[in-house]
Amino acid sequence: MRQNRFKPGRKHHRGKRGRYFGAFLIQSVRAGACLLGVAVLSVALMTGYDFITQCQYFSATRIQVNGLKRLTASEVLAQADIHAGQNILSVNLALTRKRLMAHPWIADVDFQRRLPDGLELNITEQVPLAVVDLGRKFVINEKGDIFKRASSADVKELPVVTGLSYTDLIISDHQADPPLAAVLSVLRMGNQPNSVIPNPILRELHVDREMGLTLVAFNAPLVIRMGYSGYRAKYKVLSQVLTYLDSHPGALNVDWIDLNNPERIVMNVKGALPQKSAKEI
Numbered sequence: 001m002r003q004n005r006f007k008p009g010r011k012h013h014r015g016k017r018g019r020y021f022g023a024f025l026i027q028s029v030r031a032g033a034c035l036l037g038v039a040v041l042s043v044a045l046m047t048g049y050d051f052i053t054q055c056q057y058f059s060a061t062r063i064q065v066n067g068l069k070r071l072t073a074s075e076v077l078a079q080a081d082i083h084a085g086q087n088i089l090s091v092n093l094a095l096t097r098k099r100l101m102a103h104p105w106i107a108d109v110d111f112q113r114r115l116p117d118g119l120e121l122n123i124t125e126q127v128p129l130a131v132v133d134l135g136r137k138f139v140i141n142e143k144g145d146i147f148k149r150a151s152s153a154d155v156k157e158l159p160v161v162t163g164l165s166y167t168d169l170i171i172s173d174h175q176a177d178p179p180l181a182a183v184l185s186v187l188r189m190g191n192q193p194n195s196v197i198p199n200p201i202l203r204e205l206h207v208d209r210e211m212g213l214t215l216v217a218f219n220a221p222l223v224i225r226m227g228y229s230g231y232r233a234k235y236k237v238l239s240q241v242l243t244y245l246d247s248h249p250g251a252l253n254v255d256w257i258d259l260n261n262p263e264r265i266v267m268n269v270k271g272a273l274p275q276k277s278a279k280e281i
Contacts, residue, residue, distance in 0.1 A: 055087065057116055057117075058087045058088050058089050058115075058116055058117060059085050059086065059087055059088075059117060060082070060083075060084055060085060060086050060087070060088050060117055060118065060119050061084065061085075061117045061118075062114065062117060062118040062119070063077065063082065063084060063118070063119045063120075063121075064118070064119070064120045064121070065077065065121045065123060066120070066121065066122045066123065067122055067123040067124055067125065068123055068125065069125055070105055070125055071103075071105055071106075071123070071125060076100070076103075076106075076121060076123060079099055079100055079102075079103045079106075080096050080099055080100050080111075080121070081096070081099060082096065082119065088113045088114075088115075088116075088117065088118070088119055089113070091113070091119065093111055093113075096111055097109055097111055100121075100123075104126070104147050104148035105125055105126050105147075105148070106123060106124070106125060106126070107124045107125060107126045107127075107141070107147070108123075108124040109121060109122065109123055109124070110122040126139075126141050126147050126148075127141055127142050128140075128141065128154065128157075128158055129141055129142050129144075129158070129184070129187050129188075129191070129199075130158050130159045130160065130161050130183075130187055130199075130205070131150045131154055131155055131158045131159070131160045131161065132146070132160075132161045132164055132169070133160055133161065133162045134164065134165065134166055136149070137149070137150035137154075137155060137160075138150055139154050139158065140161075140169070142184075142188065142191075143171070144169060144171060144176055144180050144183075144184050145169075145171075146169060157200075158199070159187065159190070159199055159202040159203065159204065159205050160203070160204050160205070161183055161204075161205045161206075161207070162204060162205070162206045162207065163179075163206050163207030163208060163209075164179060164180065164183070164207055168180045168207075178228070179207050179209065182207070182212065182213055182228055182229075182231075183205060183207060183213070185231055186205060186213060186215070186226065186231055187199060187202075187205070189231060189232070189235060190202055195235075196235050196236075196238050196239040196242065197215060197217050197224070197235070197238070201217050201218055201219075202215060202216075202217050203216045203217060203218075203221065204216040211225070211227065211260075212225075212226060212227035212228040212260070213225075213226040213227065213228070214226065221255070222254065222255065222256070222257070223255065223256035223257070224238065224256070224257050224259060225256065225257070225258045225259060225260060226259055226260070227259070227260035230262065233262055234259045234262050237259060237262045237265065238257070238259060241257060241265060241267075252267070252269050253269060253270045254267045254268060254269055254270070255268055255270050256268045
C-alpha cells in the first residue's frame, strides 16, 4: 500500500508543536520580565515617595494664613490638621481643602505649597448679613445663603429677618425670589457707609408678601413700613424725616412711619394728637 504523500507525517506534527511551545515560552519569559520590571519600578517609586515625604528638607517651617478677620490662625490650622514640622509634600491638598470647607465660617480657600519648606493658606471668610428666623434661626451671608445655625450672640449682633420660608431662600438661575431680593437689597444698603439705617441698629426686618418690608430700628423701637421696591429713594426721604425728628426732640413722639409712597409720608404720633394720631406729611 502506497503512502499518501500529501498527508503530513508524525515528524511534521512534532515540529509544529515544538514551534508553538517555543513561542509560548518566549512570550511567557517576556511577560514575566515585564511584570518583574513593573514590580521593581513600583518598589522604587514607593521608596522614593516615602523618602521625599519624610525628608526633613521639606519640613514646614513657614506656615502663612491670610484673610482672617473672625477666625484665628490656630483655629484654621487645627481644622486643616496641619502643624509645623510636617512635610509639605505629604499634605493632601484636596483633603485639606475639604476639611477647611467643612468649617461654617470658611467660604473659600486657596492652599499652596511654597518649596522647600512653606505652606500658604488664603482664607475667604463668610460675611454674615442677618439672622433669618425659619422656626429655627440661621445666619445668611451677602448672597442669601445659609451657612450656620445662629447662636445667641448672632441674634444680638445681627438683624433678624422674619416672614420668609425655606423656599424663599432657594436661588434659581442666580436670581433671588422677590421677597429675598427685597431683604438683601435693604440689608446691603445697611452695610454701606453713612447708611440712614445701619444694620447694627436694625433690630428686625419683617416680610409681608402683600405689604412688603417693615423695619424695626433703634433702641426705642421705630417701625418703618417700606413696602416693595424703590428703597434708595425711600431711604433718602427717611433720612430727611429722621433729621427733622432729631432736630425737634420731644416735639413729636413717633412710633411708626409709612414710606410705601415716598411722596406721601404718614407718621403715627403717640399722645400728641388724641383725635387723630396719624400725621401726614
